[in-house]
Amino acid sequence: MCVGDILGMCLGPIATCAKYLCGALGLGLLFTAGAVGIDLMADWPIILIILASILALIWCIMAYCGALSERDDEPQYLAKQFELICETQEIVRQYEVRHNYASELADGCIQISNTIIGMFFTQLIYALILLILFLLSTIWFIPVGTKAGFIVGLFFGFASITIIAWTAYTFAGRSICKVITTAIQNKWELYDFMYTVGFGVVLMCIASIYFIFLILFFLFKSLQGLSNDNKPQDKLQLMGICCCGYALGIIVCAFIYRESTSILGRSIFNAIDGLIKCDRNLSFNNPYISSPTKLLYVISNIISTQIVNLLDTAICIAVLTVGGFVIFSNSEEVSKENITWKSLLAPTLYFCVNVFCAVIVQTMKSMIWDNEVVRFTKMNIRQQVLITHLMTLFIFFFMPMVTILKQFSLKGIEAPETLAKEDITIRKITYCCILGQLSNLVLLSIGEWMTSHGCQPVRNLALSSSERILTQSFNYATFLSASGQIIIVLTLGIIATAAHALAGYAGILAAAAGFLINVLIIIPLYYIGSISQDGAKLCAASHVTQVVSERFTKMAWAARNYMIYLKITNAGSAILLALTFLGGALYLFKVDNNPLIDFNGIFGILFGIGLAFLIKGMTVGSVISISRIFDLNIYESGIAAEIAKRNNLTLSRFFESKHLLAIIWVYIITITDTILLFIFAYFFGKRGSPGFLLGHTVIILFLMCYSIINGTAMKQSRYYNEVDDKLSKRGNIYQSCVQGDMLATVVEESTAIPLIVYLLYNIILVTCAYPYFGGEGDLFVEKEAETKFF
Secondary structure, eight states: OOHHHHHHHHHHHHHHHHHHHHHHHHHHHHHTTTTTTOOTTTTHHHHHHHHHHHHHHHHHHHHIIIIIOOOTTHHHHHHHHHTTTBOOOEEETTTTEEEOHHHHHHHHHHHHHHHHHHHHHHHHHHHHHHHHHHHHHHGGGSOTTSHHHHHHHHHHHHHHHHHHHHHHHHHHHHHHHHHHHHHTTOHHHHHHHHHHHHHHHHHHHHHHHHHHHHHHHHHHHHHHTTOOSSOHHHHHHHHHHHHHHHHHHHHHHHIIIIIIHHHHHHHHHHHHHHHOOSSGGGGTTOTTBOHHHHHHHHHHHHIIIIIHHHHHHHHHHHHHHHHHHHHHTTOHHHHHSSOOHHHHTHHHHHHHHHHHHHHHHHTTTTOSOOSSHHHHHHHHHHHHHHHHHHHHHHHHHHHHHHHSOSEEEEOOSSOOGGGOEEEEEHHHHHHHHHHHHHHHHHHHHHHHHHHOTTSHHHHHHHHHHHTTOHHHHHHHHHHHHHHHHHHHHHHHHHHHHHHHHHHHHHHHHHHHHHHHTTHHHHHHHHHHHHHHHHHHHHHHHHTBOHHHHHHHHHHHHHHGGGTHHHHHHHHHHHHHHHHHHHHHHHHHHTOOSOSTTSHHHHHHHHHHHHHHHHHHHHHHHHHHHHHHTOOOOOBOSOHHHHHHHTTTOOSHHHHHHHHHHHHHHHHHHHHHHHHHHHHHHHHHHHHHHHHHHHHHHHHHHHHHHHHHHHHHHHHHHHHHHHHOGGGOOOTHHHHHHHHHHHHHHHHIIIIITHHHHHHHHHHHHHHHTHHHHTSOOSSSOOOOOOOOOO
16 A cells, blocks of 8 residues: 555545534535624625625535545446446457456456546645745845734735645546446436536635635735734735735645646646557557556546646636736725725625636536537537636626726836836726736637537548648648737737726736636536546447447537637636736836846846747656656556456556656656746846746747647547548558657647646745745946945
8 A cells, every 4th residue: 555545535524524624614605794894794705705706605515515426345346337338258269268347347446436536645745845835035135024924924825726636636536436427318418417527626716725825815814914014005915915925825735736737637648649640549449458558548638638737727716816016016096995895805806706607507518408418518618618718708797897996096115117007997997807808818719619529620630640741740730820820919919908908907906817717617517528538438448339439439529619718718828817917026126127138128028928939848858757757557468467466557657657757757847947937036036037928928928828729729630530531541641640649749738738837836936925026136237336445
């Protein structure tokens, strides 16, 4: 029994109890509001956050208990259910043995579930160690007066992301055990199950982030009144730095929970797919492929699609929550208002209202009925997107009126006049929110069209692969991604410029809220595509009956086109949030918002670009190094040998050491990034830091947009070739598709998407440590001659 298993047995019940305790505390706070000094009329924003958190928590618990709860006789129950849909007794003449696919499928599902859930408890220890190392190395650079609050925020962030990660791993592990038995019934039950799993997970993100942050907010409010030495605006600014500790606690721990998972999943995928190129669809029907190989392939898909993108969303939501404090602390009008709940918590309140709207929208998840699975899935997904956009449009028409001051300005404390923004009104904030929302809808449509296997661009890419012209298919993918990159970059640039012109950096924050808010429905739609793919792989591996297998294949065929929605939403909102914190840093640095004022600013831009490419290169290198040392026993000597060794082959010897190696790579990348960042600040200070923030944000925007389009298009072209009967050939065609898919895997998931985490980490760290990054620096600074005494 490994350390992860022991911790799993010990900490699993504790995590469950903690989740229930949070709900009980929130409910108690609501009914005892008078006892703790809360006025239900004046403090309605707090009550709204509590109610939304409780609703989200209860809904997540109901989803788990109703769809994912574990039975005492789980192995026997699964085997009995799978006998209804598997070819349980297949005679193989040359070996004269019988192959029980139902038993193998049940055992495989349980192994997958235990392995995925066990990953969390292994990562928990390393996440805490990394957080402590980060604290010891950076606490010296945090402003005086905020160190205690910053530390408290870090550990509150650790608690929040740990609950989210535990939920994500548990739901991912348990869903694979239930999805195939659910598909036995009908397509509506299958669709409803996958949607419910995704909706439950995203609601736990909301409940964990907002409820724990609310406790932290109460704590900082009480500590704020202990000293009256500072002015109200100074107190609000210091409180914003403390709240940034909460976001950094989430991000630092997400390096382990999210990034090590991404590296491990993609390394497994590349190792297996690179070694098997002789048959289509990984040769899952080939009995010469060992069981651990098949199971590891499914695990790699689960952890690198479901868990990774969900944690990206959680990070963006947490950073958006903190962004209100960073921006509105520069408003004298907000600081003079003794009740700063509404303005500071405005982005949070938008999401809380949308929780209630999302609950309504999910009741219409299968409103359109069609007997054909592909049309049923496609039409219902599209109507969900349209309905939720209409709902959020209504939210943005009335919520700013009750959350934002009628008129305010952003001037900062002793900041240059060029940064000041006067006469910001409710109407301007409303326009910015709607601009962000509409730009999200436009980019989702463009991204779907450019990467959907049903659209002509991807069909052309697939045809170039089928014609055995490998380099031509890569060239076509490059052309497609470059074209899509320009559209996404220009759209985000126009939105950011228009929002800044209307309401300064508060407008960019509002646009980020509008861009991200519909993620409550986008994540369930993403889970439909992700889980249906995993179900299709398992069906192919275990000879499931054609009716059930086609149900998965057709649903995945339709739903995977819309998985890009979540990737674009995460990437776009991360860029807008980075620009928001860029503004907050400029106010704290007290410098002009033009970083190109001298050589230091230009070098800062180049350093930001170079650091992004360094992180990209190290991440790709980690995937290559791990995938090259996989010692998978892919081929067995025959079916008889496969059956004889099935009980002895486990996933542990393939998995645990590689998991630890992925965590070590994350440590190396994170420590290197942090050291280089502080060395740069030591020499260039406020002369180069604004340029670094701008260059780092812009280059990562280009890298993410290019990689998302490139990777998704190549993956879709392979899937098109595999499914389409006219193109389902073998040999060189399959080889070109596999190589294209392997390149897409590294480019998309292990290069660009992790840059969301590093981008927000670098931007917020620079903002929190503004006394150090906003210092004079020791390079190119004219100093007075020292008087020497002889």
